[in-house]
Amino acid sequence: MQGIMQDWPLTVNKLLEHAKLINPTREIITRRVSGKIVRTNYAAVYDHSKQVSSALIDEGIGLGDRVATLGWNSARHMESWYGAMGIGAVLHTINPRLLPDQIAWIANHAEDKILIFDITFLPIVEAIKDKLETIKTFVIYAGAEDMPENSLGAVAYDIWIDGRSRDVRWGDFPEDTACGLCYTSGTTGNPKGVLYSHRSNVLHTLVTMSKDAMGMGADDVVLPVVPMFHANAWGLALSCPGTGANMVMPGAQMDGASIYELLDTEKVTITAAVPTVWLLLLAYLRENGLKLPHLKKVIIGGSAIPENILRAFEVEFEVDVVHAWGMTETSPLGTLGTLPPHLMDADIDLRMGQKLKQGRPPFGVELKVVNEAGEELPRDGKSAGTLLVRGAAIAAGYFKGDGGNVLDEDSWFDTGDVANIDEFGTMQITDRSKDVIKSGGEWISSIDIENFALAHPQVANAAAIGVYHPKWDERPLLIIQSAQGESPTKEDILASLEGKIAKWWTPDDVQFIDEIPLGATGKINKLALREHFKDYKLPTA
DSSP states (O other): OOOOOOOOOOOTHHHHHHHHHHSTTOEEEEEOTTSOEEEEEHHHHHHHHHHHHHHHHHTTOOTTOEEEEEOOSOHHHHHHHHHHHHTTOEEEEOOTTSOHHHHHHHHHHHTEEEEEEEGGGHHHHHHHGGGOSSOOEEEEEOOTTTOOOOSSOOEEHHHHHTTOOOOOOOOOSOTTSEEEEEEOOOSSSSOOEEEEEHHHHHHHHHHHTSTTTTOOOTTOEEEEOSOTTTHHHHTHHHHHHHHTOEEEEOTTOOSHHHHHHHHHHTTOOEEEEOHHHHHHHHHHHHHHTOOOSSOOEEEEOSSOOOHHHHHIIIIISOOEEEEEEEOGGGSSEEEEOOOOGGGTTSOHHHHHHHHTSOBBOOTTEEEEEEOTTSOBOOSSSOOOEEEEEEETTSOSSOGGGTTSOOBOTTOOEEEEEEEEEOTTOOEEEEEETTTOEEETTEEEOHHHHHHHHHTSTTEEEEEEEEEEETTTEEEEEEEEEEOTTOOOOHHHHHHHHTTTSOGGGSOSEEEEOSOOOBOTTSOBOHHHHHHHTTTOOOTTO
């Protein structure tokens, strides 16, 4: 026997439709690449999104066709998202921080038919235009007044949608229809495409809106510093319309002064970004003696949060920090570090210790850790193994079958992370499986070494990698990028680690470089570091 309820397909367009009907005057504020601040609202974004749909249909775009964007966070970018997804096209966000040849490869692999992009990226697109095999139409986020000359035959976005019909039917397809395409930023081999469905994106949105997740409401003002090309801005491009929260779009300017200006003038209550952004903001706040009177919550993910950033926001600026973990393949939120009930009234050190962990999975996400034999390990907060995940918004494979079968017989997905889980479901990443340092048959966490090194006031960034050792197979090498104007010594760095990590974890050497390389999503590129130090000989070897 089946229930007698309405068939109401979970399609993404319903999120923006809800915003237009229930919260039409709530705003989307954008800093354009020119620096100009532009204000619009959900009702206008809805109307423009419908015009985007009409323009796409006139370009021959239909169900399942891929529409690519190379864009910063903006209202125009949002309009092209919903305009494409509403008619059943697949919105493909391309990460502009990738190398030009990688961008071309991804666009060809996705078989994108149209590319909509910000003026900033015109030089990149013109440089690879002859390598783009399937894109026939180019649209630039611009008006007639600021449209640049170009060799693409591109049209200005405002002109492209001007006067188009808004009478377009949205969502006339099943909820398991493909919705969005986002490629992983893997450091080995070609990137692989994660193909979201409308159903998975809507379910993920409902998860993000809960109190123990991001927990925003219609009275919030949300600043997604995390880019829309980075796993749907961690879902905020969907959950903000779903709740009616104001959105503040930073565009291309991510420096401390620019972010602070938006936080202050727009009275932002919730914001989200990777740790490197918050390091820049904290430096700016301290240099200028500023506070954050409006900000209530900072969501930090992408890589492990250093304790000095956590304590600065929580203690110095009285802002709640939510540490988050996820992947492109998890849509992306997998766990969130809101405090469990038994630690709400704990002392500051216990609370900070909890918040340094990656957190607990919301309903809809299941986690477990297993040993090399595939046996589940105890939930004791100590036993570390391979982290597996499954759930309603977790990838079951990759676009075009790349990578083959990625699920085990019980539909668990291997995250590639090494972690432990405690009795309350709190998960802590101890390393990436490819980054863990294996010394004398024992594992050393590169993440722990890095986080303690980052606490040193003269350190801007730190990375630990395993280097060959004839006796122990591998030993840790700590690589340091000094803070501007600072010159710490090897002895300074090693002394700062004493008593914080096991003695046998202590790096065998410290090397200083001008700048630690970062990948396309702001994470440390350890592949590049291992290549750089491939011939390096440890003094203990």
